[in-house]
Amino acid sequence: MHELFDFLRIPSVSARSEHRDDCRAAAQWLCDKLTSAGFTASLEETPGHPIVLAEWRGAGPGAPTLLVYGHYDVQPAEPLELWTSPAFEPAVRDGRIYARGSVDDKGQLYLHVKALQAHLAVRGTLPVNVIVLAEGEEEVGSVNLEHFLEQNRDRLRCDGVVISDSTMFAPGTPSILSSLRGLAYVQIDVQGSTSDLHSGMYGGAVVNPAMALARILATLHDAHGRVAIAGFYDTVQEWPAAVRAQMRTLPFNEEHFRREVGSPALGGEQGYTVLEQLWTRPTCEVNGLLSGYTGEGAKTVLPAVAMAKVSCRLVPDQDPRTVERLITEHVARVTPPGVTATVTALHGGRPWRAELSGPLHDAGVAALEAAFGTTPVITGEGGSIPVVGDFERILGAPVLLMGFGLPGENAHAPDEWISVENFRQGMRAAATLLDRFGAARHS
């Protein structure tokens, strides 16, 4: 574990230019570890932080190839004063390793490196060919990864990708993350008059863009919490009945969830449990609103413009470009006379759902079962991890999301931690995965 601590001590904050050398140092540290384990490893330059690429091809061309993806960069540690122990000085308390990057993702990446290292040290070989790909820009949007995958498609050819950068459903409950929602994020700008007007002098004859925006936004859902944008659900696929049934058996207390978020009541689309709403159903949310006077007290302005940030979480097989177009058409349809509305696409990402079968999935289930002594549960995730779709699309290989974080791990907050036990069991699962994946393909 002292090796992991060395890794965690390097403040490889990708978002801050003053940590540019630290990012390179973390990449080099990882590269050296993989080299001494027996890999052929190098830093691959990108316009941003380098990618660590390491290969071990000793299983031969007939054996399957597994790609392990992770990232060595971390979130900024601020606010520093809220950390119990310094962010870049790892500390063990109550069975947890506290440090920035402990769970996201240095710890989860390194448990794979340790498993490979141990395997090679003990047996001198691995049951499969292995590629380790660790990027340094995950926390800033993986801006150079897609291009790198496309440029190195042949070299990176593999039979499966394993990523440990997510959480388990609960302590002692190993989990395979089977779905991620996509995203279609737009900005709606409504313009009325040329400039702000006095609400006394002009109010009553001039259409108020803030009021018009409110009327537009109010049409985005129906009375049952369903998104009311025409065509929005056309490509939404029903979840497999077995997965839906398994989700309903997960121990999840909706009242506890409500208390945790602090809302007076839960809402959303009627007819679904909270976990189904979060994991399997698309949404449409307002992320921001701005118009007119927002300071203290009263100012009698009739605003010239009003703005909303609106984003939809998407599920298979919704397409972000299509949803952006549907939103644009909807807004055009419902914009009242007297104002103009413009919809600008800001960000998009495809939804993803795993095939819950095949050699990689089966090997993952077996590996987690062996490490934790219990069958993993199938979970979903309401957010997005865009690289997952990129790997599947560009490399044509299935992706296994096998995470060892836990709820409350503070991934992007002060006092980030990973459970020592999960680190050890994760390492065991990573090692077993190699065996099972190799065996499955040879059988």
Added chain:
Amino acid sequence: MHELFDFLRIPSVSARSEHRDDCRAAAQWLCDKLTSAGFTASLEETPGHPIVLAEWRGAGPGAPTLLVYGHYDVQPAEPLELWTSPAFEPAVRDGRIYARGSVDDKGQLYLHVKALQAHLAVRGTLPVNVIVLAEGEEEVGSVNLEHFLEQNRDRLRCDGVVISDSTMFAPGTPSILSSLRGLAYVQIDVQGSTSDLHSGMYGGAVVNPAMALARILATLHDAHGRVAIAGFYDTVQEWPAAVRAQMRTLPFNEEHFRREVGSPALGGEQGYTVLEQLWTRPTCEVNGLLSGYTGEGAKTVLPAVAMAKVSCRLVPDQDPRTVERLITEHVARVTPPGVTATVTALHGGRPWRAELSGPLHDAGVAALEAAFGTTPVITGEGGSIPVVGDFERILGAPVLLMGFGLPGENAHAPDEWISVENFRQGMRAAATLLDRFGAARHS
């Protein structure tokens, strides 16, 4: 006119503490002028800037008393670089006097002082008793005036109040301002979760307060532009048919108005002309909106709170307190489950409408007719001048709003001006008003 220039040179900006002495200097200057004209004048202290109070009681207890109200304070002159000539160095160009305060309100106040001075100089007497009351806090909300009126109710007893602090409908068209809209200004705060959430992790099950706010605001009007708050129109009085008919004869080009504001189309309550909408009908406007992320680009936040500033312009006999209550009840009725909404009253003011008859009104019509050679038109005003209602309510006297500004006068902007011709004709109207008001009451 050189006297007015001396008055305009004093930078009596009431909002700026560094101009405190300048405000007092302007008050003292005015006090001295009234004293040398023959008035008994003094500075009356308030917690803020002093009030100038001057009395001439020579007409005797049987004669009517006219109170002239104005203000010696001015708006800040910034941005200074946009002035063609310095704000506090009066300059005459193209028949206009340019200076901060030229029209709002030093020029319009001083034309009354000049009329009184000339009357007394030529005839040695006035046809009515006269009180001049000039405050120094109009531009900061007349915060001490109401209390002063209440404390000096007996001393200020009068038969009419004349105020010149408004504009004429058009050049050569003298105008009596017959109505002012009131105001009920509230803030609506909607709260969902305790803190901001990740829209991927929580979106779909947690009610979005920005979306809830939009739905609340969308219920404030019906499809015909009428305010849909229950009880809102219950006390709204129809305008006198004759006044409404006269308003329809005023030369007003709605397409020109639309081009001026720059909106793609006009809107508002159906069935009324623009002037009727602005002068005679109540409104409900959003003055500000704020929620979540409002910066550049995309941030996937599910906001915890959303805020709207909402204000209603009121017409007789709507009451601001009542309208605040109706808004609060309406919001409670339409707030969706999953969020809480709070309505906070920020500011209120009563609407006002003149009695368009009686000795003061008739004297005003006659005075304007004599000065301009044409019958004045009756206009309204969409904004509010709260002191008007205070005078009527506390002193029990009618108020005549006889203004000599013109559209485009830049009252609160750089290059403020008053027409030299309007200043002279206004002085003549002010002098004639004394005669006519005296004659009317004696007949």
